Amino acid sequence: MYKYDNYDQAIVDARVAEFRDQVNRRMAGEITEDQFKPLRLMNGLYLQLHAYMLRVAIPYGTLDSRQMRMLAHIARKYDRDYGHFTTRQNIQYNWIKLEECADLLEELASVEMHAIQTSGNCIRNISSDQYAGAAADEVADPRPWAELLRQWSTFHPEFSYLPRKFKIAVIASPEDRAAMRLHDIGLELVKQDGELGARVFVGGGMGRTPMIAPEINPFVKADDLLSYIEACLRVYNRYGRRDNIYKARIKILVHEIGADEYRRQVAEEFAHVKTLGIDPPLAELERISAFFAAPAFDAADVEPDRSDPDFAVWLDQNVKPHKQAGYAIVNISLKPIGGIPGDASSAQIDVMADLAEKYSFDELRVTHAQNIVLPHVAKRDLYTVWQALREADLANANLDLISDIIACPGLDYCSLANARSIPIAQKIATRFADAERQRDVGELKLKISGCINACGHHHAGHIGILGVDKKGVENYQLTLGGSGAEDVSIGKITGPGFDEDGIVDAVEKAVEKYRELREGDERFVDTYRRVGMDPFKEAIYG
Amino acid sequence: MVEFRYRDDEVTEQPSVTLDAFLDQSNATAVRLEPDDDARKLIPFLDRLTLIEVAFPKFRDGRGYSSARILREAGYTGELRAQGDVLVDQIAFMRRCGFDSFAPEGSLNPEAVKRALSTYDQFYQKAADAAVPVWKLRHG
Numbered sequence: 001m002y003k004y005d006n007y008d009q010a011i012v013d014a015r016v017a018e019f020r021d022q023v024n025r026r027m028a029g030e031i032t033e034d035q036f037k038p039l040r041l042m043n044g045l046y047l048q049l050h051a052y053m054l055r056v057a058i059p060y061g062t063l064d065s066r067q068m069r070m071l072a073h074i075a076r077k078y079d080r081d082y083g084h085f086t087t088r089q090n091i092q093y094n095w096i097k098l099e100e101c102a103d104l105l106e107e108l109a110s111v112e113m114h115a116i117q118t119s120g121n122c123i124r125n126i127s128s129d130q131y132a133g134a135a136a137d138e139v140a141d142p143r144p145w146a147e148l149l150r151q152w153s154t155f156h157p158e159f160s161y162l163p164r165k166f167k168i169a170v171i172a173s174p175e176d177r178a179a180m181r182l183h184d185i186g187l188e189l190v191k192q193d194g195e196l197g198a199r200v201f202v203g204g205g206m207g208r209t210p211m212i213a214p215e216i217n218p219f220v221k222a223d224d225l226l227s228y229i230e231a232c233l234r235v236y237n238r239y240g241r242r243d244n245i246y247k248a249r250i251k252i253l254v255h256e257i258g259a260d261e262y263r264r265q266v267a268e269e270f271a272h273v274k275t276l277g278i279d280p281p282l283a284e285l286e287r288i289s290a291f292f293a294a295p296a297f298d299a300a301d302v303e304p305d306r307s308d309p310d311f312a313v314w315l316d317q318n319v320k321p322h323k324q325a326g327y328a329i330v331n332i333s334l335k336p337i338g339g340i341p342g343d344a345s346s347a348q349i350d351v352m353a354d355l356a357e358k359y360s361f362d363e364l365r366v367t368h369a370q371n372i373v374l375p376h377v378a379k380r381d382l383y384t385v386w387q388a389l390r391e392a393d394l395a396n397a398n399l400d401l402i403s404d405i406i407a408c409p410g411l412d413y414c415s416l417a418n419a420r421s422i423p424i425a426q427k428i429a430t431r432f433a434d435a436e437r438q439r440d441v442g443e444l445k446l447k448i449s450g451c452i453n454a455c456g457h458h459h460a461g462h463i464g465i466l467g468v469d470k471k472g473v474e475n476y477q478l479t480l481g482g483s484g485a486e487d488v489s490i491g492k493i494t495g496p497g498f499d500e501d502g503i504v505d506a507v508e509k510a511v512e513k514y515r516e517l518r519e520g521d522e523r524f525v526d527t528y529r530r531v532g533m534d535p536f537k538e539a540i541y542g
Numbered sequence: 543m544v545e546f547r548y549r550d551d552e553v554t555e556q557p558s559v560t561l562d563a564f565l566d567q568s569n570a571t572a573v574r575l576e577p578d579d580d581a582r583k584l585i586p587f588l589d590r591l592t593l594i595e596v597a598f599p600k601f602r603d604g605r606g607y608s609s610a611r612i613l614r615e616a617g618y619t620g621e622l623r624a625q626g627d628v629l630v631d632q633i634a635f636m637r638r639c640g641f642d643s644f645a646p647e648g649s650l651n652p653e654a655v656k657r658a659l660s661t662y663d664q665f666y667q668k669a670a671d672a673a674v675p676v677w678k679l680r681h682g
Contacts (some may be wrong), residue, residue, distance in 0.1 A: 007664045007676040018661045021633070025654075039631055119603070151666040151676070157638035158611055158669070161604025226667075237608045242577075276615060278668045281679035287680065404645065 001064055001227055001363060002147050002291045004112045011154065012109045015116055019043050020102035027099065042160065044118030045101060049415050052096040055118040056108060060128035060146040060170070061089030061366040063113075068353035068364055070111045076106050083349065085334060085342040087406060088167070089366040090118055091128050094413055116154060121162045123233075124152035127169045129177045130367040134375040135294060139191050142172035144289040145198070145225070148280070152226050159233050164238035164248035166233070167205075170198075178368060179460055180482035181213045182206055184250045185232060190219065197221045202232055202262065203254030206454035210490045211251040214259040216266060224270075226279050231269035235262065295361035299326040299378035311386050313435070315396040319382065322375075330360070330374040330385060331367075333396040333404060337433045338426050341407045342370030350523040351392040359385050368484075369406055369445075369458075371399070402444040402511065403429040406457050410450030410467065411474075413457055417450035419467025419474035424448055427504045432511075444524045445483070460484035462525040463510060464491040465503060467531040476503035480510065480536055481528045494537055506540045513539035546633070546655060547643040549621055556592040574625075589616040596625035596641070607639045611638035614640035614670040630654045634661065640670035 002396045004012070026036040039326075040046075042162055044055035055463055056071070063071075071091055075083045077095040080101055096104070108114055117124055126146040133141045149168060153159070159166070166289065169180045172189035180186035186201040196217045204213030220228045239257075240249045254262045306312040321328040332352060334342050344352075352372055356364045359381045360374035367373060377385055389395040405428065408414065410421030432438050447461030449466070459465030464479035475497040482491030498506050511524070513536050518527045544553065558572035561579045564587075573592035575581055584594065594613060596606040610622055621643055624636050628646040632653055636644070644650075665673045 005680070007679065010664050011662065011666070011676075014662050015662075017659075021657065031650075035629060121604075152664050155635075155662070156667055157635040158607045159604075160635055161602055161607065161632075163604075234608055238605055242603055242605075272615070276668065278675075280675075284677045375671055404611050 001062060002059075002143075002236070002288065008151075008191050009109075009112070009122075012112070012114045012116070015043075015114060016102060016105045016109050016244040019105060023098060023102055038120060038355075042117060042120035042122060043105075044115035045096070045098075046119060047415070048094065048413050049411075050413070051094065052098055052101070053092055053094050053413065054101065054104065054115060055086070055090050055092045056113060056115050057118045057125045058090050058113075058366050059150050059369075060126055060143050061130055062128075062132070062143060063364050063366070064362045065353040065357035065364070066424070067113055067230070068283070068349055068356065070108065070113065072349035074104060074107065074351065082343055082345045084409065085344065085366050085370050085372070086341070087368050087370060087408075087455065088118075088125055089130070089368055090125055091366070092407075092409075093504065112250065118412055119165070120160075121160075121164050121166075121249070122160045123156060123166045124169065126150050126153070126165070126185070127178055127368060129171045129173060129401045130365040130373045131177060131320070131329055131375065132172070134322050134324075134327075135173050136321060137175055137177075138172040140172050140189050140196055141289070141292045142170040142187075142189055143292050144285055145187065145189065145222075146170045147288050148225070148285055152229075160238060162233070162237055162369040163242050164245070164250075166236075166250065168229075176484070176485060176486040176488070179457065179464065179488075181488045182457075182484055183213065184459055185229065186213050192219050195221065195370035198225060200228065200232070201265075203251040203259070205251040206459050207247050207249065208246055208452040208454070209252065210454070210459040211255060212488050212490065213251070214254065216263050217258065219487075222285055223279050223282050224274065227274045227276075228266070228270050229279060231266045231273045233270055234273070235265045239265075288513065293412060294324070295376055297324045297327060297376070299380055302380050304382045307384070310390075310397075311383060313439075314386055314395055315382065317397040317401070317439070318399045324376075326379055328377050328379050328382060330377045331399045332372040332374065332389060332394050333398050334371050334394075335398055335404045335429065336396050337403055337429045338364075339429075340422050341405050344372075348392050348394055351388065351394065355385055355388055387537060397435070398438060400434050400443045400445065401438045402441055402446055402463075403438060404476050405429060406445075406447040408449050408451075408454075408460070410448075414450065416453060417467070418452075418469035419450045419476065421448045421450040421456055421467060424465060424467070424476065424500065424503060427500070428507055431504055431508060441515065442523055444511070446476075446507070447482075457484060458482070459490050460488070461491060462523070462528070463507060464509075468497065470497065474500065477538070478503065478506050479512070481525060482534065483525060485527075492533060494540055496541075507517045509539045510536050544568040544623065544643050544645045545650060546652075547621075548637070549642050551621075553620065556593070558593060558595045573617065575606070575609055577603050577605040577635075579609070584613065584618075585616045588613070588616060588620075591620050593621045593623060594618065595623045595625050598624055598628055600633055601627040601629050609634065610636070610639040610641055611670045625672045632656050638665070638671045638673065664674050
């Protein structure tokens, strides 16, 4: 894991002092709410329906037990004893008091954490593969590259007032676990003639105009990366639309001028930027990489005892192969049936921190699907870990099943939402509470957004649900066939929307249709792609 | 009105002209760039210019930051002024992009500006100012 040096710490400490000053000026009435808004937003502080919400950055979703315990402490001391893990691999606190915010940030800084650029029209937290450093299919650990980008993007003087927010993801596996091509910039590390570089995709995104990012460059070398990304951003900062907030993301620019023209402009800008000497030497990437060296794996390769049937079910569903023999990747589902997707109590956060410290080389990951990962667990410890998780109501064996729902906070919290998301997630999970039925349905990624901004990734759901406002009544549209993985696609709308109970019935009808039509080991989305929309439409509306 | 200036030379007296006017009649030495003007068009004339004023009609519109860097990267050494909706919290970023004078629409508290400019001692990235980026400090 990356550790701050004095430079990193000084920058984060200075930010706390600066934010304290900004809050004081606001509370003294020296600046208006309108002037304060972009400042607090650049530090992850939103004014929501009922209170301030603070979003804390978890760079590339990686944290250690000390940091995880701090998140629990903050939930207890400054919030209502829980936190909400987000699709950006961050955590949000929903009930923050403005006057306590600087103290909270100071506590975070003491464990090398911050809320810098977790909102605002700037470069946001860099996201990555939650299995980084543990996945068998990765060409390298993507996190050193993500950390390099984190530092470069932090307080970037030219790119802090972009047309719109800007999200970057870095992966290093052919299997995409980070929805890479649905980001403003997606990087996939690849090897060419033994050298590591990045495939660069630009202009993906969700929101009201979902787009899959086209490839802009097949290979950018490590020591050109920052110049190239700087060129990508400069073209966007100058030419991205500012006349309409809904057309301001880079995907619209790339779409309007075309990938070829955007690529040409970036190449021209890159030729110039490269002469400025903004790329750190490779020694900097090596320095960062050293922090991500593999832990001292030494466990014997023993298969766990499967005689406890509940344990065996969890093992098959939530535990994934590790690149190191004798180890496994443990997924902790934050999706209990009827619970709020992504929420965890301070006690649960502490339990996960303890388990990471004892059994996972002190590491945890947050996933974009709002779950937690213990990346390096010895197989001999799996049963013990499962027992501890079960004790804390954290052993839900539903990873990637229909009840493992991504949902935005929706109208229960969010000032932008048109409809509630959480109760829909709860009702669908409850409808499919029968564990055997869920497992029979198999992998089914269901994602719910409470408004067109698509924070709940509904476009990328095998089944997606979008809440809209229809003449003052909540209405839910259904989409089928999306994917945020390497088979990336945008879901298509089935037809007219439904009310709260109607959407749950419609989902069930679609699922039952799939069970009837599937061939072999097809997943829901495979069957949909094979047979098309019509049979599902008929089942839902017929 | 110029409220903050970080240069020793004389303030230029000539009023600035628009980019189009400048490109038409080329003897002006002061020019004003609007957010959608292409700063690159000035590159052939930088030697003759003593003042480039970059307009910020709204502080949220960040195009002027790129304009400033493009001009400095092309070797412009004259006065580079940020004019308009310039707030205390943007000044440090603007300095890093090469602005060396400020004409904010609303008056700014000089103490607050001073504080904003001294908040950070370390910077991660190389920009248009003299700051040495952290990676260079780490590796020499």
